[in-house]
Amino acid sequence: MQGPSDFDLSRRKLLLGTAASVAFGAAPPVANAQTPVAPAQAAPQAVPMSKVSFNVNGRPREVTLDTRTTLLDALREHLHLTGSKKGCDHGQCGACTVISGGRRINSCLTLAVMHEGDEIRTIEGLGTPENLHPMQAAFVKHDGYQCGYCTPGQICSAVAVLDEIKAGIPSHVSADLNAPAQLTNAELRERMSGNICRCGAYSNIAEAISEVAGRPA
Amino acid sequence: MKFESPATTNPIDQLRIVGKPVSRIDGPLKATGTAPYAYERHDVVANQAYGYVVGSAIAKGRIAGMDLSHAKAAPGVLAIVTADNAGKLDKGRLNTAKLLGGPEIQHYHQAIAVVVAETFEQARAAAQLIRVDYVREQGAFDLASLLDKAKPNPITGGPGDTAVGDFAAAFAAAPVRLDARYSTPDEAHAMMEPHATIAAWEGDKLTLWTSNQMIAWNKAEMATTLGIPKENVRLDSPFIGGGFGGKLFPRADALLAALGARAAKRPVKVALQRPLMFNNTTHRPATIQRIRIGATRDGKITAIGHESWSGDLPGGKADGAVSQTRLLYAGTHRMTATRLATLDLAEGNAMRAPGEATGMMALEIAVDEMAEKLGIDPIEFRILNDTQVDPEKPERPFSQRQLVECLRTGAERFGWNKRNPQPGRVRDGRWLVGIGAAAAFRNNLLTKSAARVRLDKSGVVTVETDMTDIGTGSYTIIAQTAAEMMGVPLENVKVRLGDSAFPVSAGSGGQWGGNNSTAGVYAACVKLREMIAQKLGFNSAEAEFVDGAVRAGNRSVPLMQAAADGGISAEDEIEYGDIAKKYQQSTFGAHFVEVGVDAATAEIRVRRMLAVCAAGRILNPKTARSQVIGAMTMGVGAALMEELVVDKRAGFFVNHDLAGYEVPVHADIPHQEMFFLDETDPMSSPMKAKGVAELGICGVAAAVANAVYNATGVRVRDYPITLDKLLEQMPDVG
Numbered sequence: 001m002q003g004p005s006d007f008d009l010s011r012r013k014l015l016l017g018t019a020a021s022v023a024f025g026a027a028p029p030v031a032n033a034q035t036p037v038a039p040a041q042a043a044p045q046a047v048p049m050s051k052v053s054f055n056v057n058g059r060p061r062e063v064t065l066d067t068r069t070t071l072l073d074a075l076r077e078h079l080h081l082t083g084s085k086k087g088c089d090h091g092q093c094g095a096c097t098v099i100s101g102g103r104r105i106n107s108c109l110t111l112a113v114m115h116e117g118d119e120i121r122t123i124e125g126l127g128t129p130e131n132l133h134p135m136q137a138a139f140v141k142h143d144g145y146q147c148g149y150c151t152p153g154q155i156c157s158a159v160a161v162l163d164e165i166k167a168g169i170p171s172h173v174s175a176d177l178n179a180p181a182q183l184t185n186a187e188l189r190e191r192m193s194g195n196i197c198r199c200g201a202y203s204n205i206a207e208a209i210s211e212v213a214g215r216p217a
Numbered sequence: 218m219k220f221e222s223p224a225t226t227n228p229i230d231q232l233r234i235v236g237k238p239v240s241r242i243d244g245p246l247k248a249t250g251t252a253p254y255a256y257e258r259h260d261v262v263a264n265q266a267y268g269y270v271v272g273s274a275i276a277k278g279r280i281a282g283m284d285l286s287h288a289k290a291a292p293g294v295l296a297i298v299t300a301d302n303a304g305k306l307d308k309g310r311l312n313t314a315k316l317l318g319g320p321e322i323q324h325y326h327q328a329i330a331v332v333v334a335e336t337f338e339q340a341r342a343a344a345q346l347i348r349v350d351y352v353r354e355q356g357a358f359d360l361a362s363l364l365d366k367a368k369p370n371p372i373t374g375g376p377g378d379t380a381v382g383d384f385a386a387a388f389a390a391a392p393v394r395l396d397a398r399y400s401t402p403d404e405a406h407a408m409m410e411p412h413a414t415i416a417a418w419e420g421d422k423l424t425l426w427t428s429n430q431m432i433a434w435n436k437a438e439m440a441t442t443l444g445i446p447k448e449n450v451r452l453d454s455p456f457i458g459g460g461f462g463g464k465l466f467p468r469a470d471a472l473l474a475a476l477g478a479r480a481a482k483r484p485v486k487v488a489l490q491r492p493l494m495f496n497n498t499t500h501r502p503a504t505i506q507r508i509r510i511g512a513t514r515d516g517k518i519t520a521i522g523h524e525s526w527s528g529d530l531p532g533g534k535a536d537g538a539v540s541q542t543r544l545l546y547a548g549t550h551r552m553t554a555t556r557l558a559t560l561d562l563a564e565g566n567a568m569r570a571p572g573e574a575t576g577m578m579a580l581e582i583a584v585d586e587m588a589e590k591l592g593i594d595p596i597e598f599r600i601l602n603d604t605q606v607d608p609e610k611p612e613r614p615f616s617q618r619q620l621v622e623c624l625r626t627g628a629e630r631f632g633w634n635k636r637n638p639q640p641g642r643v644r645d646g647r648w649l650v651g652i653g654a655a656a657a658f659r660n661n662l663l664t665k666s667a668a669r670v671r672l673d674k675s676g677v678v679t680v681e682t683d684m685t686d687i688g689t690g691s692y693t694i695i696a697q698t699a700a701e702m703m704g705v706p707l708e709n710v711k712v713r714l715g716d717s718a719f720p721v722s723a724g725s726g727g728q729w730g731g732n733n734s735t736a737g738v739y740a741a742c743v744k745l746r747e748m749i750a751q752k753l754g755f756n757s758a759e760a761e762f763v764d765g766a767v768r769a770g771n772r773s774v775p776l777m778q779a780a781a782d783g784g785i786s787a788e789d790e791i792e793y794g795d796i797a798k799k800y801q802q803s804t805f806g807a808h809f810v811e812v813g814v815d816a817a818t819a820e821i822r823v824r825r826m827l828a829v830c831a832a833g834r835i836l837n838p839k840t841a842r843s844q845v846i847g848a849m850t851m852g853v854g855a856a857l858m859e860e861l862v863v864d865k866r867a868g869f870f871v872n873h874d875l876a877g878y879e880v881p882v883h884a885d886i887p888h889q890e891m892f893f894l895d896e897t898d899p900m901s902s903p904m905k906a907k908g909v910a911e912l913g914i915c916g917v918a919a920a921v922a923n924a925v926y927n928a929t930g931v932r933v934r935d936y937p938i939t940l941d942k943l944l945e946q947m948p949d950v951g
Contacts (some may be wrong), residue, residue: 029237047292047339055702068338077337082257083250085458087409088491092875094411123250132245140244143843146245146688149409149458155248178804192883198409198459199688200850202882 019094032175048205054118056081057125067113072096074112085122087196094195097153097160098122104160106194121166123152127158135159138208146199154195161191183213218740221794223899228702228762229739235694235701235904238839242707243456243692252456255428256413256488259454262424265415266295268333268477268487269340270469271347272326272497276868277319277356277561280329281569287346288332293339296480297347299330301646303476309438311466313533313564316442317473322351323530324563325869326496330475333481344867356561358868360503360528361400367526367556372537372572377555379543387520387550395587399579399934401506401538403861403870404501405494405878405949406568410458413488416474423478424451427471429715430460431724436717438467443475454715457725460687461851462567465726468498495563495873500861502527502565504575508583511550516593518548518602523580525553528560533579536565537572541658541915542580544803546624547604561868567726569851570911573659578855578936580656581919586932589638595923596624596633599656607801610704616800616900619831620656623807623894627654627829630892631809638666640930641948645817648813649948650824651928655916657806657830659905661898662729663797665736667720667790670699670745674784676765676777678703679711681743684722684734686714688847690840691730697837698735698904699732702742704762704776720788726805728908731836735904736791745787749779791902800900804912806830808849808920814928816950819912819940821925823853827890828917833898833907845913846889852917854881 053062056079063078075081075098075121084107087095091109098107099121127133133142136153145151165181173190174181181187188209189202197205229235244482245250259265273280285297300306300319308315318327330347334340357363388394414427423445429435432452440447457464470487477485489497504527512518525538539553568574588598600621607613628634636652637643643650668682680699686692696710703710713719720741723733749767750757759769766773779785811825828845835841858879861870872878897905918936926932931946 066338068342069336073337076257077454080259081250082253085250085254085410086256086488087411087458088875090491090874090876091642092491093409127249129245131249131503132248134368136245136248139248140240143241143244143839145247146690146843146847147409147433147459148243148252148688149254149699151247152250168554170419186884189883189886193885194882196409198407198461198851198878198880200881202850202886203846204843206883206888208479 050113052113052116052122056116056120057122065112067111069112070108071110071112071115072107075107081122081124085152087150095150095153096190097156097195099156099160102163104157121158123156126155133211138211140206142211143201143205144203144205144208150195150197154197156206157192157195161188162193162213183215218743218789219792219794220902221796224903224905227903229904231701233701233884234613234697234707235836236834239693239697239707239837241690241693241840242696254410254456254458254547255415255426255454256486258415261415261426262417262484265484265486266333266335267337267340268331268473268479268485269344270328270473270487270489271330271332271344273318273322273329273495274349275351275353276325278322278352278354280322281352282350284348285502288343291339291343291346293335294332294343295335296333296477298473298476298480298729299331305444307441307444309441309467311434311438313530316467316469324561325842326493328469328473328497328925331477331487333477333485338367343724344362349788356868357559358562358863360505360526360558360560363528363558364505364526367558370535370555370557372535372540372555375540376634377535377611378417380552382550383776384520384522384550384552388509388511391519392514393512393590395510395583395590397508397583397586397934399506401504401575401578401580401936402853402924403503403863404472404859405861406461406463407875407878407880408459408461408463411488411491411494412464412468412470412511414474415484415486416478417484418478421445422449424476425471425475427452428456428457428464429454430464430687430726432685432715432717433531433721434724435467439475440950442467442472446822452717453686457685457687461569462571462726463498465567468834488591492874495861495870495878497563499564499566501571502529502536504536506538506579508579510587512582512587512591516591516598516601520550521546521548521775522552526556526558527565528558529565530561531559533565536575538576538579540572541576543609544607544801545658546602546654547608548602551608552906556889562863569848570914573915577655577658577915578918581916582653582934585586585923594638596628596654599624613799613801613803616802617831617833617896617898618803618805619894619896620805623805623829623831625655626892627807627827631827633809636927640927645813647816649816649928650811650813651924651926652811652922653927655808655913655920655923657808657913657916659728659804659908659912661802661804661901662727663793664723664729664733665790665792666723666733667788667895668722668738669720669786669788670741671786672703672745672749672776672780674780676705676776677709677711678705679713680717680738681713682722682734683717683719684714684730685725687725689725689730689844691734693840694731694735694836697740698738699931701740702746702762705765720790731908732833732902732904732906733791733906735836736907739903740789740791741787744789745785748785748787752761752779752785755869796900800903802907803830804830804907804909805914808916810924812921812924812928814943819947821857821938821940823885823921824887826887828913829892829894829908830912831894831896832909832912833896833901834905835893836906838893841893841909844892844910845891848910848913849889850881850886852914853885853921855936856918856921856938858937
């Protein structure tokens, strides 16, 4: 179980990571449609490519990618694992949620090359139409979706949320950071709030997750 | 099949499968990420290149020059299409603004270029290198400042202005009067799947794998826009990641994918970038509304007037906020008026329950206010002013109208009698608690719809129609309809949707999809039953289709025998006579909401919600319930958070992404209760069903607003109801 001090450490790591990617993004000369800036060189630049190996749904994959490729686009466009969805490409909607190293992440907010050696689990790794994961089956039973576009992200998040609670990781609504995290209605709803469902299936999604978690919605 | 007289008993009434809460047949695909949405169809055509859209950085004016040279020279770039090199383009009938702007710019983020490259990253990087010189012109962006200049305008489904009796005199003479002004902001559909299209040309024939609610409309619109024959355009849209009216008409993704593919000479896919969507596509226009109600002291409405102002680009449409006021409550003297101002914001257009959604937001607060003035319970006030006939044409009854039953049932189930009519008196810890209610109302629309049904020799029934499933459950209710009609289990029905090669359906919009598209499938099944009965030697009037067999008297023949020599298929459509003119067809409901408002911070939390709906036969209570609770959720958004904030100088929606444009999330929505009243409506179609998806949003926001008032005593008439609008007037609590 992770204590508060471990959590602090991972937050610092996260900040370092953020700073690094900002520096990376700022390095090449940038112009945009609104502010005319003459590019430094007229000759076409070579595309920076890089090889990355990771394990997706239990299968080792190696791809050579434009280093700007997000994990989401590596999955969708290069590996043709299109179950993870692009809703905003900005980490605002959660449709791209995958599980990396046991934790859910927004795969649109992370570059694929940052995942060398990682274990990544996508919606395709949870179950198939013929052999649904219990969370997928619960979503079908409780009609925890309508259009289905946010659904893979909701399901990946839901699976990871139950693991987070088991691991004792607190949330914004946890009253006591030192007590074991509780599987309450408010905890579930808070933890799922990074996954937007515009069709508004929240009430049904809560019932689906609660059933898998073994508690009333 | 022409539907001209009320439906009598038919095979649907067996309700073996129709009316059952079966799980969606496409559910396992959606839950496993294997349902294919537009942008991800790698398998349909090889060699797809990527398009990235550039939006205008000004709201109004023109492009003086574009420098594409750096972008063209960027790695991987295959083509750049602008209005300058796109060739002649027409504007479709259904769009107000052009999908590709330039040199004239009509609104902010109007598409002005698409960059096509080998990869998404290359297209995105190159798009940043396009340099544009603009000549900015003065635009109009502030609706409130243009009320005097706004002009009369018709609304969808009727005139913009109506008058019955002498409203002015009756209102002036009424002993109890309300005259109040309300406003609703611009709202975004914000569906989860961005508008996306893969386009491929084969000679002069174009295929668009896209995300679209109305296949036949858009086939025609794309042909018009590109100046090619309609027969040369095919659309395929089997799964749609939400629409809410935002995917009724062609958008820039489809046109720019087509133009990009033509220029790059290979298939191109384009998804509108999320931050572009809010200003590039359509939105629900803001309204300013004035409502006047006059009543006798015992609560009978004698005069009711509703005026609405909205804005749109030149040639655009007015929001129909006044429409329900013509039908919802009794009253001898009545008027409505609609005024449209010219605005240079992005195109205003249909969003879930266009008209009623905004109209009910205002009207149902006004009714609550009027009830309070009269000292009558707001539920009783609504019941007192119920009408079973069209109040403008009393000779025209409603086909079904269970508004009173919805209100009474809801009041009982929600515990309305525990509501303290004195606002600001109920406390639960730090929360001030309030309960509010509103009526729900949305018209039921009839429109023709066709389908093809085939029985093959293995006994599988396949339905094909260009109907779409935007999350509504079309796949499932169509399968239920065919299974019921042909007497086969649900598993034996295959449903194929969204391809323009299939018979033309009603499509998804205006809550007309469910009833009309299943009625079209019913018509095709009736025809197929006749063919099968004839082939197997039955009198079709006597033949029953049950348990995979055709039966009459003592004789029973396996259904699949009719297809033994290779399959048998029938195509037909439902079309409607003037039945909708003789009877007003509407759907009704009642919304109940309990809120808690933090006594110190005025933070508003929805604690309980209930909707009771009467909307004809409910074809699948599970998917229909989801439609309603989803609409209730969107209604909470409209009440408490959704607002496209207008920059009135530069002329655009500032909060143009999913972080700035707030929609409800899990933590905002409690467990929702939903109850359907028993109803069949023989005037609506052989299915006896009506729409329900839009009914669910109508009135929700007002129920929230009324609950907030009941909790705090603060009446907010300008949506969304945010804590800053409450704080100053919050009750003094120690």
